Amino acid sequence: MPLLEYRQRSGYLFLVVMVGHMLLISAQVNSRTGVPVLERFTFGVFSEVQRAVSSVVMGVSRAWDGYVALRRTREENDDLKRRLAAAEIQVQEQRALADRAKGLAETLELRKSLSFTTTAAEIVGGDSVPGFRTVTIDKGTGDGLRADMAVVAPAGIVGRVVTPLARSAKVQLLVDRNAAAGALVERTRAQGVVVGDGENRLLMEYVSEVADLIAGDVVVSAGIDGIYPKGFVIGRVESVEKNGPAYRRITIRPAVDFSRLEEVLVVVTPPAPNEGERGRQDAHRAAPVDRVPE
Amino acid sequence: MRAAGVILAVAAALVLQTTLAWYATRGGAVAIDLVLVVVVYVALRSGPTAGLLAGTLGGLAQDALASGGITGIGGLSKTLVGFLTGIVGTQFIVAQSVPRFVVFFLATVVHQAVFMGLYELLDARHFGAPYAAVAEQALGNAVIGVVAFQVVELLPGAVERRRAMKRRPRG
Numbered sequence: 201m202p203l204l205e206y207r208q209r210s211g212y213l214f215l216v217v218m219v220g221h222m223l224l225i226s227a228q229v230n231s232r233t234g235v236p237v238l239e240r241f242t243f244g245v246f247s248e249v250q251r252a253v254s255s256v257v258m259g260v261s262r263a264w265d266g267y268v269a270l271r272r273t274r275e276e277n278d279d280l281k282r283r284l285a286a287a288e289i290q291v292q293e294q295r296a297l298a299d300r301a302k303g304l305a306e307t308l309e310l311r312k313s314l315s316f317t318t319t320a321a322e323i324v325g326g327d328s329v330p331g332f333r334t335v336t337i338d339k340g341t342g343d344g345l346r347a348d349m350a351v352v353a354p355a356g357i358v359g360r361v362v363t364p365l366a367r368s369a370k371v372q373l374l375v376d377r378n379a380a381a382g383a384l385v386e387r388t389r390a391q392g393v394v395v396g397d398g399e400n401r402l403l404m405e406y407v408s409e410v411a412d413l414i415a416g417d418v419v420v421s422a423g424i425d426g427i428y429p430k431g432f433v434i435g436r437v438e439s440v441e442k443n444g445p446a447y448r449r450i451t452i453r454p455a456v457d458f459s460r461l462e463e464v465l466v467v468v469t470p471p472a473p474n475e476g477e478r479g480r481q482d483a484h485r486a487a488p489v490d491r492v493p494e
Numbered sequence: 495m496r497a498a499g500v501i502l503a504v505a506a507a508l509v510l511q512t513t514l515a516w517y518a519t520r521g522g523a524v525a526i527d528l529v530l531v532v533v534v535y536v537a538l539r540s541g542p543t544a545g546l547l548a549g550t551l552g553g554l555a556q557d558a559l560a561s562g563g564i565t566g567i568g569g570l571s572k573t574l575v576g577f578l579t580g581i582v583g584t585q586f587i588v589a590q591s592v593p594r595f596v597v598f599f600l601a602t603v604v605h606q607a608v609f610m611g612l613y614e615l616l617d618a619r620h621f622g623a624p625y626a627a628v629a630e631q632a633l634g635n636a637v638i639g640v641v642a643f644q645v646v647e648l649l650p651g652a653v654e655r656r657r658a659m660k661r662r663p664r665g
Contacts, residue, residue, distance in 0.1 A: 210542045214577045217550050221573060224566035229616045 300462060306354040307463045316429065318352075318465040319343050324368065333376035333396060333458070339466060340365045348427050350467040356433035356455035357381065357421055358464050369466075373458055374434065375400055382422035383434055388412040391422055394434055394452060400459075402435055404450035411448075413440050419452050429467060500536050500544060504552040507532040512559070525627075526634040527602065529556055533576045534601045534639060535646075538588055542580025549576030564618055571609040575601050591640050598639035602632035 304320075311318050321343075325336035339345055341364050351358040351371045359379060363370035372379050375396040383394040383404060390411035392404045404419060417437040423430025435452040442448050507528040529552040537545025553569030579601050582588065588597055606628045613619040 210546070210577070210580075213543060214546050214573070217546055217573050218570060221550075221566045221570035225564055225570065225612070225616070228564050228566070229618065 303463045307465055310352070310354045311465055316467055317469040319345065319468050320463060321351075321369075321466055322463050323371075323461055333373040333379070333398065334359075334362070335371050335373065335461070337369050337371055337464060337466070338367070340367045340369045342366050344468045345369050345466055346468075350428045350432075351464045352429075352432055352467065353456050353461060353464050355457070356435065357428055358456055358458075358461065360427050361466060371464070374456075375402060375454060375458060380425070381428050381434065382424040383419050384422045385411070385413060385437070386418040386420050388417070391424075392450070394419065400454065401438070402452040402454055404437070404452050407448055407450055409442075409448060413437060413448070413450060415439060497547075500540075500548050501551065503532045503536065504529060504548060504555065507552065508555055508559070511556075525630045526638055527605075527631060528638070529553070530572060530575065530602060530605055531598065531635050531639045531642060533572050534579050534598055534635075535642060537576045537579035538583040538594070538597065538643075540580070541584055542577045545576030545580030545583075546573045547576070549573040564613070564616065567609060567612045570612070571605045574608055575605045578604065591644070594643055595636045595640050598636035599632045602635045603628060606631065 307320055311320065319339055321337035321339040323335045324338045326334075337351070345361055345364045347361055347364055349361040349364075351360060357374055359371045359373040359376070361369050362372040373396070374381060374394065375398070377396055377398040379396040381394045382391070384391045385407075388411060390407055390413060392407035394402050394404050397403055402419075407413065415437050419434045419437060421428040421430055421432040421434060433455045435454040435456075437450055438453045439451045440448055441450070511528040533545060533549045533552050536548040549572030550569050553572030554565065556572075557563055557565040557568040579597060582597060586593070588594055606624070610621045610624065614621065
């Protein structure tokens, strides 16, 4: 037993001395990164201790934050939900405002290009009776509006003023069953009359059977009805069908998307006879052919 | 063996190593390590504890005197050798010259292996292929060690015999 104890003491002493030597060596040797091995080793061990302590602290902190500190989370959650809903509404309002500004800008651009006086108006209401395609605008006789004044949009012809009041007016859309406009096919100059079908399409009537018409042709106002300036885009030919011995039924897709209409221009001065062609050219700039919906 | 004797032996070995051995080789590579011889001798005579302490002392002293080396490598090497030799000395009978020679030889090999291996490991010094040098030093240390044992063991008896011879009346 004493021998064993002696050997054990020697072993412990040997270990202590060897560790001391290793520390001594490590203190003088730099690692590849230039840091002394002892420092690197010490820091490595210490960093592991730090990591362990940090893990414990973070664990306790997370446990505290995740359970104990959640007492007011429900109230905060409800409050945040209310805030989010309000923010979403605000975003929608901003988006609507931006769209409206864009529409106004397009309308203003068209107004600048026209040679005749126009008044910008905003659509404030739609038709109240099914089958009638009318809208209400926020301008009336007080702004110089009269009946049968043309209403246009950047995309093309919208309709005409039918019932002007002091501060508002009813506009009959071109797609209404009772609406009509003199028209011609831009490519072949074939003339006819465009009438509404009460839905979302136009019909071009009284077109000669020999007239050259194909789907895709652009139809513009002819300027012969005394209402619409000449050359404004009405729409594109969608289909051509035979309709009796002398005429054909031609379906036109309107250039204006009436479902998205928000701002319009009312032509308050009728176009002069020599301004028809100019107005047409301006209208082409405002509503170029390639913008007409296919 | 008393601690003072170990310290004196190590100091003497250092002095001899840095003077006589150096002059003997005319400034060339010294083929013997007298400090290591002392460490092994102390370990065989007094056991692992004395051996590792002698190795620590001698090795650190050599490291401190060496220029450009890493202090501690020699100490660690000699501590290890001293401890292992001490264990060998307690486990086996190493009283004859041949076993002593083998122990000195192997101790030197182990010492050099650890010493050079640590330097190579730490990329602090390179020794190439020092097999012949190691063998030469192991042989030299073994011879010196065996001779030292013989001298230390035989010297007291020879002195006593010489004194006895002087006291005997001539007739």
